[in-house]
Amino acid sequence: MNVQNTPEVRELSYAEAIREAMDIALERDPRVVLMGEDIGVYGGAFQVTGDLVHKYGTDRVMDTPISELGGAGVAVGAALTGLRPIFEFQFSDFAALAMEQIVNQAAKLRYMLGGAVSIPLVMRFPAGSGTGAAAQHSQSLEAWLGHVPGLKVLQPSTPEDVKGMLLAALEDSDPVMLFEHKVLYKMKGHVPEGYYTTPIGKAAVRRAGENVTIVATSLMAHKALNAAETLAGEDIDAEVIDLRTVRPMDRETVLASVRKTGRLMCVYEGVKTLGVGAEISAMVAESDAFDFLDAPILRLGGADCPIPYNPELEKAVVPQVPDIVDAARNLVKGRV
Amino acid sequence: MNVQNTPEVRELSYAEAIREAMDIALERDPRVVLMGEDIGVYGGAFQVTGDLVHKYGTDRVMDTPISELGGAGVAVGAALTGLRPIFEFQFSDFAALAMEQIVNQAAKLRYMLGGAVSIPLVMRFPAGSGTGAAAQHSQSLEAWLGHVPGLKVLQPSTPEDVKGMLLAALEDSDPVMLFEHKVLYKMKGHVPEGYYTTPIGKAAVRRAGENVTIVATSLMAHKALNAAETLAGEDIDAEVIDLRTVRPMDRETVLASVRKTGRLMCVYEGVKTLGVGAEISAMVAESDAFDFLDAPILRLGGADCPIPYNPELEKAVVPQVPDIVDAARNLVKGRV
Amino acid sequence: MPDSNVSYAIRAYSPEALKEALRKMYLIRKFEEGAEDSYMRGLIHGTMHLSIGQEASAVGSCMSLTDEDKITSTHRGHGHCIAKNADLGRMFAEFFGRETGYCRGRGGSMHIADVEKGNLGANGIVGGGLPIAVGAALSAKRLGTGAVTVCFFGDGANNEGAFHEALNMAAIWKLPVVFVCENNKYGMSTSTERSTAVKNIAERAVAYSMPGVTVDGNDFSAVAEAVDAAVARARSGDGPSLVENMTYRWRGHSKSDRNRYRTKEEIAAWTERDPIPRMAELLISNKIVTAEEVEALEAEAEDTIKQAIEFANASPAPKVEEAARYVYTEEPVA
Amino acid sequence: MPDSNVSYAIRAYSPEALKEALRKMYLIRKFEEGAEDSYMRGLIHGTMHLSIGQEASAVGSCMSLTDEDKITSTHRGHGHCIAKNADLGRMFAEFFGRETGYCRGRGGSMHIADVEKGNLGANGIVGGGLPIAVGAALSAKRLGTGAVTVCFFGDGANNEGAFHEALNMAAIWKLPVVFVCENNKYGMSTSTERSTAVKNIAERAVAYSMPGVTVDGNDFSAVAEAVDAAVARARSGDGPSLVENMTYRWRGHSKSDRNRYRTKEEIAAWTERDPIPRMAELLISNKIVTAEEVEALEAEAEDTIKQAIEFANASPAPKVEEAARYVYTEEPVA
Numbered sequence A, B: 001m002n003v004q005n006t007p008e009v010r011e012l013s014y015a016e017a018i019r020e021a022m023d024i025a026l027e028r029d030p031r032v033v034l035m036g037e038d039i040g041v042y043g044g045a046f047q048v049t050g051d052l053v054h055k056y057g058t059d060r061v062m063d064t065p066i067s068e069l070g071g072a073g074v075a076v077g078a079a080l081t082g083l084r085p086i087f088e089f090q091f092s093d094f095a096a097l098a099m100e101q102i103v104n105q106a107a108k109l110r111y112m113l114g115g116a117v118s119i120p121l122v123m124r125f126p127a128g129s130g131t132g133a134a135a136q137h138s139q140s141l142e143a144w145l146g147h148v149p150g151l152k153v154l155q156p157s158t159p160e161d162v163k164g165m166l167l168a169a170l171e172d173s174d175p176v177m178l179f180e181h182k183v184l185y186k187m188k189g190h191v192p193e194g195y196y197t198t199p200i201g202k203a204a205v206r207r208a209g210e211n212v213t214i215v216a217t218s219l220m221a222h223k224a225l226n227a228a229e230t231l232a233g234e235d236i237d238a239e240v241i242d243l244r245t246v247r248p249m250d251r252e253t254v255l256a257s258v259r260k261t262g263r264l265m266c267v268y269e270g271v272k273t274l275g276v277g278a279e280i281s282a283m284v285a286e287s288d289a290f291d292f293l294d295a296p297i298l299r300l301g302g303a304d305c306p307i308p309y310n311p312e313l314e315k316a317v318v319p320q321v322p323d324i325v326d327a328a329r330n331l332v333k334g335r336v
Numbered sequence C, D: 001m002p003d004s005n006v007s008y009a010i011r012a013y014s015p016e017a018l019k020e021a022l023r024k025m026y027l028i029r030k031f032e033e034g035a036e037d038s039y040m041r042g043l044i045h046g047t048m049h050l051s052i053g054q055e056a057s058a059v060g061s062c063m064s065l066t067d068e069d070k071i072t073s074t075h076r077g078h079g080h081c082i083a084k085n086a087d088l089g090r091m092f093a094e095f096f097g098r099e100t101g102y103c104r105g106r107g108g109s110m111h112i113a114d115v116e117k118g119n120l121g122a123n124g125i126v127g128g129g130l131p132i133a134v135g136a137a138l139s140a141k142r143l144g145t146g147a148v149t150v151c152f153f154g155d156g157a158n159n160e161g162a163f164h165e166a167l168n169m170a171a172i173w174k175l176p177v178v179f180v181c182e183n184n185k186y187g188m189s190t191s192t193e194r195s196t197a198v199k200n201i202a203e204r205a206v207a208y209s210m211p212g213v214t215v216d217g218n219d220f221s222a223v224a225e226a227v228d229a230a231v232a233r234a235r236s237g238d239g240p241s242l243v244e245n246m247t248y249r250w251r252g253h254s255k256s257d258r259n260r261y262r263t264k265e266e267i268a269a270w271t272e273r274d275p276i277p278r279m280a281e282l283l284i285s286n287k288i289v290t291a292e293e294v295e296a297l298e299a300e301a302e303d304t305i306k307q308a309i310e311f312a313n314a315s316p317a318p319k320v321e322e323a324a325r326y327v328y329t330e331e332p333v334a
C-alpha cells in the first residue's frame, strides 16, 4: 500500500484504511474470508481489496461469479458454520438482488431459531452518488437495512472510523452492514497503526456548538462541517454530529445536543422521504427533547428522483454545502 | 362469488373487492393480464383471484413458476411494451427477491430514459402479521418502497377503497404497489357496483375529533377507530386519519388535522424504526404545523424484532387497541 | 464380490441400520399424522406442510450422514428433521409455540433446526436453503472438517434463480454438497410440466457439469444408493451432485389446499405406491425383520409420538415480555 | 438450390444489405473510438464500456430484425444501439449529458434506449434485461404483433439467477425471444473458466429444452446465420433459442481496468481476428464491394462520427431546475 508516513500522523485513504482492517483481520483470524466480484486480481472495482489476494491467496480472497443473491447466501451459510465472511457488493445498488438472503435469512435466522445460532457476517456496500454512474449505481439504501431488526448498519465517514468499525464488526456476532460512500474512498486522514475497534452505535460530536444541532451521515458529515465553518463566520455556532451508526441509533448523543441547542437539522444523501433523517427527526420529536425545540426539525435529504447522469443535475439532487448553510441560517434566524 | 346482496348496501369482503376490480379490469381492457404464483386453478394463496382463470383463461390469468425476480421482470418488460400486468406476490416478503426489478428497473426506467417511456405496472403485496405464518411470511415492507421515487405505494384498508384504488392504479401510467393486509381479506364492507376509482394520494378522515390526531395505516386504521370509541368514553375526542397512500403522502390532510388538534400519534404495523410513522412524524415536525404541537409526536409501530410464531408473542409485537388507547390518553393527558 | 441381485440397501447396511431406517419412516408417518390431528384439534395455528408419502426420500437421503454432516431443509421439512435425529418432543413443542420447542416457540413448523445434529434448518423461503447449503460446504472445505452437506429442495424451487447460482458456485468451487430434489410433481398447484422446461430436473445437472440422476423416490434402496454415491463423491473431494427423488405428497400443499389441480385417481395411484410397506417388505423378504417386529415398530412409533405430544402439551409458553429476545447475540440491556 | 460453398451472408442478403452491415460495423468502431477520445478529453464523465472487437456480434445479430422487433441491451451496448439504427448524434449528446441526448442527459452511456426503433435499452444491472426481454416477447405473443425480441447479455450475466428464471419462462411459454450471449471470455476480470461451470454457455440451453449453438462471434456470416435461424424459429411460434457469439473486447472492461487478468499475447491474438476486415474481405471476394468502396465506407463513418460529436457538443445541457422531472408520467404540479 502506498501510504504516506510521518512519525506523528500516519495518513491513509478511506479505501486503504478498509484494506488495512481486512489485512489485520485476515492475519489474526483464519476464519475470515473475503468474498465478492472482482476483489481478487482486479483488486475490487474501487481498489479496496487491492493486493490482498496476493498475500492471502484465492481461498481467502474469493472472486465470486456475478451472482449477488447466491453469493450473499453462501456468505450466510458460511457464517452459520464457522467462517467469518466479509462480503463485498460491487455497488450497494446490487444488494437489491440479495435482499432475500440479507433480510429474510441473515437478519432473522437467530430469532427464528430461538437464539440457537448467530450469523457473524460483515457485508460491505459501496454507496452514494457523485461519480457520474447514474441511477443504478449511485443509490444510498441504508434506510432499507436500518428498518430491519437483526442487522446493524454502519456509515463511517473517516478513514480512522471505517477501519475501527470494520474491526468492531468482525468482533460482533451478528450481521453488520457497512455502507461506504464511494466519494470517500480517496479521502485521506489519520489512521492509527495496528488493531483497534471503534464502537458500533456511538455517534461522534465532530464540532461542539450552541445554536443548532446538525446530525449528518457519511459524506454529509464532511459537508456539514464545512457548512459549520461558514456559519461560524455569521456567528451561528453549529454542533455537528456524525451519526456513524444508523442501527442501533445513538439516541443519547442526539437528544443531549438538541436539549442544548434547541434546533435540529438532519442532513443525509439518501432520498429524503423515509430516509435516515426521518428516523432521527421522529426519534427526537417523540422524546423529552421535544420540549427543548425552538423551531421545526429540518431535513435536507436527496431529492425525490433517481440520481441523474449529468454532473450538474447529479449535484443538484443531493444536499450541498450552500444548501446546508442556507437551511441552518433560516432555522436559527427563525425563517423556516 | 358468494356475495351477500341487499338493495341498499352490497357487502363484499376485501378479497372479493379486489377480485371484482380485477374482473372489471380484465373485462374492459384487453391489455390487462394477471401474473403470479398459483393464481390460476388454485385461486391464489388467499383466494383473491379465485375463479377468474375460468372466466378469462390461462393467457390472461397466468400461473408463473416460482421465480419472483424473473416474474417481476417479465411484468416490467410486458408493461414497457403494451400490456398492463397485475403481478401478485404470494406474500409481500418474497418481494425481497424482486427488489432489483421493482426498484432498479420499474421505478427508474422512465427517469433514466428521460421520460421516453412509462411502466404501467400494478403489483400486489399480501402483507402483515396475525396469521401465525412467522418471520418470513408476515412482514410489512411498505416503507422500503415508499422510499423509492418512481413508485406509488398504496395501503387501502377497506373493501371499497381497495377496489377503487386498484382501478385507479390501472389508470395510472406508472408502477403502483398495492399492499393488502392479509387479515383484511375476510373483512366485509360496502362496495359500490361497477366501475369507479378512489384517488391515489388522498388520506381519509375516518373520524373527526378535536383532541388528538391519530394517523394510521392499513389494518391499524381499524384498530385506531376502535380505540377512538373507547377514548370517546373518557371524553377524549380523537381524529382518525386513514393514510391510504404512503407515496405520495397526503401532507395537507395530516397537517390540517394537527393544526386543529395540536397532538399527533402515528400507528402502523411495520417495524417502528424507519417505518411509515417516521415519515409522518418528520413531515409534520418540519412543517408550519409544528408550531401547533402541544406535545411530542408519538409513534406506535412494530417492535424491533421479526414476527414470532407463537400467537401471543405475535400479538405482543404489533400495536393493539389497548396500546393505542393508553398512548392516546397519555398524550392528551400530558403523560408522555 | 456383492450379489447385485440383492438390493443395494441390503448389501450396504447392517440389519440394525435398516431396522432404524424403517423405524424412522414410521416415526415420520406417525409424526405427520399426529401434527395433522393436532392441527384439526386447534393445537397448532398458522399453516404446515406435511410430507406423508415422501418418507423414503427423507430417510434414504441421510443414511450415510453423521452428526458432523449438515442438511438444509425446506418448508416441508419434518421428515428431514426426523431423519437427522431430531427430538420429537421439541418438534411438537415448537408447533405448539412452547418455550421448550426448537425455536422457543418463535419459529414454528417452517423454521425448525437442530444445529447440534447438523440440521441447519427448514426454510420458509422456497430456494432459500440452496445458497446456504453451498456456504456450509464452503466452510467444511476451508475448515477441513470433512463434512458433507445434503441440500433438500423441491421441484418448484428448481425454478428459482437461487438454484442456478448455488449449483454453479458449488460446481466451480468443487464443494462437498449433494443437491437432493424431492420432486413430488407439484409446486403448490403448479405441475412441473407447467413450470419447468425440462422433463426431469436432474437434466439440469448438465448446466453445472455435475452428475445428475433421477430415482424412484419411494424406493428407499434406490434413494440411498444414489445419495450415498453422491455423498461419497463429495467426501472424496470430487464436488457436488444432483439427485432427484421422484415422489408424491399425499396431502394438500398446506392446510388451505383444496386439491383442485390434481385428480383423485392420481392421488390414489400414488398412495398405492406407499414407500413404507415397500421398505418393510424388503426387510422381511431379506429376513432382516419379521412381520411381527414390523408391527411392533409401527406400534412403538405411535407411542413415541403420543409421548412427544404429551411433552409438548405439558410445556410452558414463552414469556410474552420476552417476545423481542433472541434478535441479537449480545442483547441490549433494556 | 443455394450453393453451400458460398457463405450464408452472401446467399441470404442483398448487396445493399451487406454493404449497410459493413457500414454499421465501421460506424460502431469509429463511434467507440470517438467515445474513448471524448472521454480522454474530459467531455464524458463517469465510466463507459466499449465494444471494440465485438462489432460482428452486434450487427450480425440484428440482420433480420425490423423496427417492430425489439432488442434488450447491456452496459456494453453502444454497438447494439447502432445495429438497431440509433441516431449517433443523440447518443453522443447523451454521453455529454445534453438535453438532446436519448435520455435528456439523465441516463448516460449505460441507459441509452430508442423505443421507436425497438431498442428497449441498455442496462446498468448485469442480467437486468433478461426478464424484461421475456416480458417484451410475452407482449408480442399476447398482442399478436409478430415481433421478435433479441436479448443481448454477456458471459458474466449467465451466472445471474435472472438468466435461469428468464430462459425457463421463455421456454415454458414458447415465447418469441432469442437469447444472444456475447461471450468475450471475461466478466470484468473473471474468466468463464473461473465463473462458469460449463465450457460453452450454449450448453446451458439443454436445461431449458431450447436449441443452443456456439458460433465464432467475429465471423459476421456465422453470427447472422445462427441468429437469423433463431429469429425465424421464434417468429414461426416455435419458441426461444440461445445463441452464443464467441468474441473478445479489445479494451479494458471499463475506464478503470488495468488488464491484470489477461496477457498482452491474448489481446494481441484476438486483435489479429478483427471482425471488420474479415467482413470487408468477404464482401470484396464476393464482388459485393470494391476495396475502394470499403475505404470510402470507413472514411464516411469517420465523418459521420465527427458530425455526431459536433452536434452533441453544440447541444444545450438540461436545465438544473428540471433535474427531478420525468420521474412520473403525470408530473406533480410544483
Ligand SMILES: Cc1ncc(C[n+]2csc(CCOP(=O)(O)OP(=O)(O)O)c2C)c(N)n1
Pocket: B037, B066, B068, B090, B094, B097, C049, C075, C076, C124, C125, C126, C127, C153, C154, C155, C156, C157, C158, C184, C186, C187, C188, C253
Ligand atoms: C420465494 C418463495 N416463493 C413462494 C413461496 C410460497 N410457497 C411455499 S411452498 C411453495 C411450493 C414449493 O414447491 P416445491 O419446491 O416443489 O416444494 P413442495 O411444496 O412441493 O414440497 C410455494 C410457492 C415461498 N414460501 N417462497
Ligand SMILES: Cc1ncc(C[n+]2csc(CCOP(=O)(O)OP(=O)(O)O)c2C)c(N)n1
Pocket: A037, A066, A068, A090, A094, A097, D049, D075, D076, D124, D125, D126, D127, D153, D154, D155, D156, D157, D158, D184, D186, D187, D188, D253
Ligand atoms: C447485478 C450486477 N452485478 C455486477 C455489476 C458490475 N458489473 C458491470 S459489467 C460487469 C461484468 C459483466 O460481464 P459480462 O456479462 O460478461 O459482460 P461484458 O462486460 O463482458 O460485456 C460487472 C461485474 C452490475 N453492473 N450489475
Ligand SMILES: [Mg+2]
Pocket: C154, C155, C156, C182, C183, C184, C185, C186, C187, C188
Ligand atoms: Mg413439489
Ligand SMILES: [Mg+2]
Pocket: D154, D155, D156, D182, D183, D184, D185, D186, D187, D188
Ligand atoms: Mg463478458
